[in-house]
Amino acid sequence: MREITLMEKLGSELVARAARAVRSVASAIPRRDNMEQELVDAEVAQQRGHFLPDENERLCEIFARYLSARGILLEVVATIEPILDQLPKATGRNHESEWQCCMRTYIIGFTAAAMLVRSATYMVSFAQNRSVVWKKLDEAEPRYGIPVKSFTMVYKNLGSARRMYRFHEAMTFYEVYRDDITALSDDPLVGELVQILAHEEQFFETRKRNYLQKKWAYRRHSFKRRHISGYKKVMFHLFKFSGSAIAEMKQPFVKPTGQGKRVTKTTRDALKPMLRAGDVIITRHDDALSNLFLPGFWPHAALYLGEQQERDALGVVMADRNNRCLEAAQFLEAKKDGVLVRPFEETLLVDAFMVIRPRLENKQRAQALNRALMHEGKLYDFMFDFRKADRLACTEVIYRGYHGIGSITFELRKHKGKLCLSAEDLIAQALDSGHFEKVVEFGVDTNVLT
Numbered sequence: 001m002r003e004i005t006l007m008e009k010l011g012s013e014l015v016a017r018a019a020r021a022v023r024s025v026a027s028a029i030p031r032r033d034n035m036e037q038e039l040v041d042a043e044v045a046q047q048r049g050h051f052l053p054d055e056n057e058r059l060c061e062i063f064a065r066y067l068s069a070r071g072i073l074l075e076v077v078a079t080i081e082p083i084l085d086q087l088p089k090a091t092g093r094n095h096e097s098e099w100q101c102c103m104r105t106y107i108i109g110f111t112a113a114a115m116l117v118r119s120a121t122y123m124v125s126f127a128q129n130r131s132v133v134w135k136k137l138d139e140a141e142p143r144y145g146i147p148v149k150s151f152t153m154v155y156k157n158l159g160s161a162r163r164m165y166r167f168h169e170a171m172t173f174y175e176v177y178r179d180d181i182t183a184l185s186d187d188p189l190v191g192e193l194v195q196i197l198a199h200e201e202q203f204f205e206t207r208k209r210n211y212l213q214k215k216w217a218y219r220r221h222s223f224k225r226r227h228i229s230g231y232k233k234v235m236f237h238l239f240k241f242s243g244s245a246i247a248e249m250k251q252p253f254v255k256p257t258g259q260g261k262r263v264t265k266t267t268r269d270a271l272k273p274m275l276r277a278g279d280v281i282i283t284r285h286d287d288a289l290s291n292l293f294l295p296g297f298w299p300h301a302a303l304y305l306g307e308q309q310e311r312d313a314l315g316v317v318m319a320d321r322n323n324r325c326l327e328a329a330q331f332l333e334a335k336k337d338g339v340l341v342r343p344f345e346e347t348l349l350v351d352a353f354m355v356i357r358p359r360l361e362n363k364q365r366a367q368a369l370n371r372a373l374m375h376e377g378k379l380y381d382f383m384f385d386f387r388k389a390d391r392l393a394c395t396e397v398i399y400r401g402y403h404g405i406g407s408i409t410f411e412l413r414k415h416k417g418k419l420c421l422s423a424e425d426l427i428a429q430a431l432d433s434g435h436f437e438k439v440v441e442f443g444v445d446t447n448v449l450t
Helices: 006-010 013-028 036-048 053-079 081-086 096-128 131-137 150-158 161-176 178-182 191-208 213-226 228-250 265-274 308-314 362-373 394-402 423-433
Strands: 280-284 300-304 331-335 338-342 352-358 413-415 418-420 436-442
Touching (some): 013 053, 013 096, 013 191, 036 053, 036 096, 053 131, 053 150, 053 228, 096 131, 150 161, 161 178, 161 228, 178 191, 300 423, 308 362, 331 362, 331 394, 362 394, 394 423
Antiparallel strands (some): 280 300, 331 338, 352 436
């Protein structure tokens, strides 16, 4: 059997999804231009000595969004870590295609790291000279799963000399190989990330002024001399950069390290015969960083597409993208890597779920599924703005599939300053309207199907 090449490995779904996640989260990172109201609130609250309720809500929502984006970027860096073991052992650059693959993984990891440092720097500058803001951000917020002293943790991580050394070494690598990176500006996988890094160069220059130039002059010489070995060290440092931060966020507050998902293969096997195409699956991860700072018990939703035989009978049409196995494509789900068709085991690798079913005729179910599938391939919407359809959040897949089919309607409500439909809203409206029925749930009061 032919051995899978590095090029094929780096062109795999794993890396493509990591790149898509970074592109998606870029719009959600806090910046001065998308925090104008919060800046006004902060100044007024500082002078007054406390936040009013509406100001408190806006600040809480922006901080929860920041922590969610931060968690996703940390996960992205960790996602590409296994690729380090597949790197070529050569010390030169004779294999140009393999070197480009190295550059692609570096671009993904470094763009995520740059966003992490840039957003943390801005959040710290936002609160550093405003004691009222700092104290407010350090309060626990159970609605979003934010523990006490969360902002102090962000500040501590940003000030870690060891962590910043790792970031600055990756930044120096960028300077050395800027031409190689810029050459990928039209690359379909990482081209947009190359453009993001180009816009970040001014920020890099600002950070460099805080470090000794002689040290980084030596690092530049070392990278040029060692190529692949230097690349490996930089990538190793990027993984270390994220690893400890993930542990600090994820494990102490939710579940013990190493504890598996409560939904086991046995449970999934028992669930599968109960499902019908068009069912809506509401899910929960007890410890997922992408869900950690969303309000309510139920944060996520996916649309069950059914087995291929059932789809064919209904008249549901699925495009054969990239020669994928249509038999394995059973859910349409929007996650950090975008709106993608996913296998059963991926969507149900969770800790709890609820299945609700539309009371519709087969023709209407097929219409809803075909309409939802029209959005396959779009990026994830971290801003949760349902007025736009160029990017979709998880529940928006359900909303855009079912709203207006038969008598089904959903009312968008304001969350985080945006009109959207949370998973909790979706459940309440679907069941209260009588247009959906609950089929089964798992993991709420007991770890059995009920």
